Amino acid sequence: MxxxxxxxxxxxxxxxxxxxxxxxxxxxxxxxxxxxxxxxxxxxxxxxxxxxxxxxxxxxxxxxxxxxxxxxxxxxxxxxxGGATPDEARDVMKWVFFDNHKMSSQAGMLRFQMNFLPEEKRNQEVIGFVTARLKSALATLNRVLEGRDWLVGNGPTHADFSNCGYLYYPEPFTFDRVEWPNIDRWLDNIADLPGWxxxxxxxxxxxxxxxx
Amino acid sequence: MxxxxxxxxxxxxxxxxxxxxxxxxxxxxxxxxxxxxxxxxxxxxxxxxxxxxxxxxxxxxxxxxxxxxxxxxxxxxxxxxGGATPDEARDVMKWVFFDNHKMSSQAGMLRFQMNFLPEEKRNQEVIGFVTARLKSALATLNRVLEGRDWLVGNGPTHADFSNCGYLYYPEPFTFDRVEWPNIDRWLDNIADLPGWxxxxxxxxxxxxxxxx
Known part of the structure; x- marks a missing residue:
């Protein structure tokens, strides 16, 4: 089915x-x-x-x-x-939770505020606040991707698919790939997967x- | 150990x-x-x-x-x-993710803003925005707890322990138990567990x- x-x-x-x-x-x-x-x-x-x-x-x-x-x-x-070993499986879940808690939640909110809310309802104070929080999450992601092709182990896992959730969208939400070289490279790795x-x-x- | x-x-x-x-x-x-x-x-x-x-x-x-x-x-x-059956296990994870994505993330941020940030750094626009988002999550929680003692199945699970994470704290963060009768009753159920x-x-x- x-x-x-x-x-x-x-x-x-x-x-x-x-x-x-x-x-x-x-x-x-x-x-x-x-x-x-x-x-x-x-x-x-x-x-x-x-x-x-x-x-x-x-x-x-x-x-x-x-x-x-x-x-x-x-x-x-x-x-x-899901990860190749029990340790990897826990590490995958760690990054999926990180994404839900700190990454996509901020990126999604910010992209909505900056693009899909009517202009008169957009709040610059809120946009500034969420931008700082997103930047902090992106800094963590960029740091841990230093010298790595994937977040966990030697291949793609849900850790990658979760954290990249909002990062291919073209609408402006303060995320610019050129500022985050490790994220930029990693997004290319994901986009190169057959069927992406x-x-x-x-x-x-x-x-x-x-x-x- | x-x-x-x-x-x-x-x-x-x-x-x-x-x-x-x-x-x-x-x-x-x-x-x-x-x-x-x-x-x-x-x-x-x-x-x-x-x-x-x-x-x-x-x-x-x-x-x-x-x-x-x-x-x-x-x-x-x-x-x-973790839930008594595979279906319950998935339901437990659903509510743990909901908590990470929509509940604790807002409640924690709001409590920090309203209590632990120096007063001159508190941003009323941000507080208003996060308050509305927290209220939406609390409304979901209160609705699904109607007629139920626990979020999943017939006993306490991580679904409960995750979503209650910030709800016993005394510092003001716009959450008032009397406004949410099902959440109020459920928090008592958790607090009545031996060892709580x-x-x-x-x-x-x-x-x-x-x-x-």
């Missing part, structure tokens, strides 16, 4: 699940969540995910929310991307659909 | 690991991280955890960072708090040590 991923192109959190699905060889298809028209607040969507967020994965009778949980399920099904696609090519929906 | 948890009383992220350690029956002891004097930025600490955060757990040769990873390890060692302790009684360090 084809796995369905409820997602949308603008969602880096969705990309964190869609990218390993695409690279895993599993049979899957995206189902567009019409986030910008309030779809995640509908009763139907809340029945699927009471947290009211994308992505949600449906595989037969099983419904999973939170990209980190979907990533763990992909590893369970395929043996891929940009979030706007992997999932339905992009800002130009909304005239942006 | 006694497990060591590098932590400090003010850290809700540390509490998320210390509380299940305390309730698990494992032999452990807290080691104070002098966060307010910059301990997490020292070279020694960064060698322990390149992310530079508390908590860090050391069990013999094994060093783990991120509360969610330490929680998984406690389950691995004891079989406790308040974060300031479980871990070394509290604001009064710094004259606050």
């Amino acid at each position: 084809t796995i369905k991923l409820h997602c949308f192109g603008e969602s880096g959190n969705s990309y964190k699940a869609a990218l390993p699905l695409a690279l895993s060889g599993l049979d899957w298809e995206p189902v567009k969540v019409d986030f910008f028209h309030g779809a995640t607040r509908s009763a139907e969507y809340l029945a699927l995910n009471p947290i009211g967020e994308a992505p949600v994965m449906v595989d037969g009778d099983l419904t999973l929310a939170q990209s980190g949980v979907i990533q763990m399920y992909i590893t369970e099904k395929t043996g891929k991307f 696609k940009h979030p706007y090519d992997l999932m339905p929906g992009r800002p130009s659909d909304r005239g942006l | 006694t497990i060591k948890l590098h932590c400090f009383g003010e850290s809700g992220n540390s509490y998320k690991a210390a509380l299940p350690l305390a309730l698990s029956g494992l032999d452990w002891e807290p080691v104070k991280v002098d966060f307010f004097h910059g301990a997490t930025r020292s070279a020694e600490y960064l060698a322990l955890n390149p992310i530079g955060e508390a908590p860090v757990m050391v069990d013999g040769d094994l060093t783990l960072a991120q509360s969610g990873v330490i929680q998984m390890y406690i389950t691995e060692k004891t079989g406790k708090f 302790k308040h974060p300031y009684d479980l871990m070394p360090g509290r604001p009064s040590d710094r004259g606050l």
Whole structure:
């Protein structure tokens, strides 16, 4: 049965699940969540995910929310991307949690503020605050990637797929690859994987659909 | 060998690991991280955890960072708090990720801004923004706890220990238990567990040590 991923192109959190699905060889298809028209607040969507967020994965009778949980399920099904040893598996989870706590949460918020909120609602104080927090997370990531091709072990894992979630988007959110040479090189490593696609090519929906 | 948890009383992220350690029956002891004097930025600490955060757990040769990873390890060692079935285990992880992404991240930031930053550095625009985001996470939590004693299954799990991480602290951060009756009842359920302790009684360090 084809796995369905409820997602949308603008969602880096969705990309964190869609990218390993695409690279895993599993049979899957995206189902567009019409986030910008309030779809995640509908009763139907809340029945699927009471947290009211994308992505949600449906595989037969099983419904999973939170990209980190979907990533763990992909590893369970395929043996891929979860780390090669128990130590690596814990290290993968460490970086997936870091991403959820400090990286994507800031990057996603900042990109939303700076691009998708109506201009009169954008708050420069908030943008400044989140920018500083994102910079701190990027500095950590850039530091640990010194001399390394991947965050954990010798190949791609969910640690990479989680932390890169928002970093391929073209909209300005104060992240400039040239300032972070190790991140820049690592993003190229991920993009060179066979089957890699940009979030706007992997999932339905992009800002130009909304005239942006 | 006694497990060591590098932590400090003010850290809700540390509490998320210390509380299940305390309730698990494992032999452990807290080691104070002098966060307010910059301990997490020292070279020694960064060698322990390149992310530079508390908590860090050391069990013999094994060093783990991120509360969610330490929680998984406690389950691995004891079989406790990880959910009774594979479906429950995935649900536990869902709520642990939700906490890291949307709950503790906002609550911790807000409590820091409102209490531990020097008054001249507090930013009311940022406080307002984070307050709204925290309220949204609390609304989700309160809604899913309707008619339930625990977030997952019929007993306490890391889903509970993670999401309650900042919710017992007395410092004002816009969270008032009387506004959230289901959260209020659930916090009492957790506090009634044999061996439960308040974060300031479980871990070394509290604001009064710094004259606050």
